[in-house]
Amino acid sequence: MLQEIETPLTPIERQASLGELAYASLKESIISGQFVPGSKLTVRSVAQALGVSTTPARDAIVRLTGQGALINVGPRTVVVPVLTVATLYEVTEIRLALEGLAAFEATAHIEAADVSFLEETQSRISAAMDKAQYQDVLRLNKAFHFRLYTASEMPRLLPLIESQWLRMGPSLNNLYPDFAIRRRGASNHQRAISGLKDRDPPTVRAAIENDLRDGCRRMSNLVLSQQSEAGTP
Numbered sequence: 001m002l003q004e005i006e007t008p009l010t011p012i013e014r015q016a017s018l019g020e021l022a023y024a025s026l027k028e029s030i031i032s033g034q035f036v037p038g039s040k041l042t043v044r045s046v047a048q049a050l051g052v053s054t055t056p057a058r059d060a061i062v063r064l065t066g067q068g069a070l071i072n073v074g075p076r077t078v079v080v081p082v083l084t085v086a087t088l089y090e091v092t093e094i095r096l097a098l099e100g101l102a103a104f105e106a107t108a109h110i111e112a113a114d115v116s117f118l119e120e121t122q123s124r125i126s127a128a129m130d131k132a133q134y135q136d137v138l139r140l141n142k143a144f145h146f147r148l149y150t151a152s153e154m155p156r157l158l159p160l161i162e163s164q165w166l167r168m169g170p171s172l173n174n175l176y177p178d179f180a181i182r183r184r185g186a187s188n189h190q191r192a193i194s195g196l197k198d199r200d201p202p203t204v205r206a207a208i209e210n211d212l213r214d215g216c217r218r219m220s221n222l223v224l225s226q227q228s229e230a231g232t233p
Contacts, residue, residue, distance in 0.1 A: 033138035
């Protein structure tokens with residue numbers, strides 16, 4: 001029989017702290033590509049934008065810096081890191097493994113409400129593309145992918161996927177307007193939806209993996225082009 005022992009833990013507040021809420025809000029903005037690479041953020045600017053004091057804003061920035069989503073460039077200033085080709089390839093390989101698995105597993109658990117959400121979201125993505133509202137496209141694209149991945153019923157997998165989106169999200173801005181013209185993402189999403197309706201896990205997984213590979217190819221070309229223009233080897 002196990003003996004119950006006293007622990008040094010104290011009860012926690014049931015309501016989320018401002019620091020936690022600030023972190024969640026800033027994290028969501030980074031993941032969904034609301035900041036472009038190279039964007040500078042200060043504790044004061046984040047605090048003002050979120051309507052909180054500097055303490056929770058600083059806490060959020062410190063946490064996201066520790067996760068590699070932000071980089072310190074001064075005592076009170078951080079920047080959204082610029083993506084390198086090496087990081088792009090590494091993150092893409094990890095995403096293929098994680099997101100491919102999530103898409104595959106989601107197919108067995110997906111519900112009609114989820115499919116309806118994905119169809120509606122894709123329609124909104126297309127409408128935003130037509131209006132060149134690329135920030136909305138990025139936000140909706142994130143909603144599409146994570147609704148699908150949540151259906152996998154693998155809660156431990158989602159934070160791992162999220163951690164890669166923290167590093168990749170801002171650079172997704174570089175895909176537009178080219179992606180809007182060619183509609184690569186739209187066709188991949190439609191194939192995923194069709195596979196979900198047919199309960200066809202390999203098709204759904206292939207559609208999501210193609211989506212990631214298309215993005216990687218386009219982004220690597222852009223990064224290499226930018227390095228060439230800057231004279232970076």
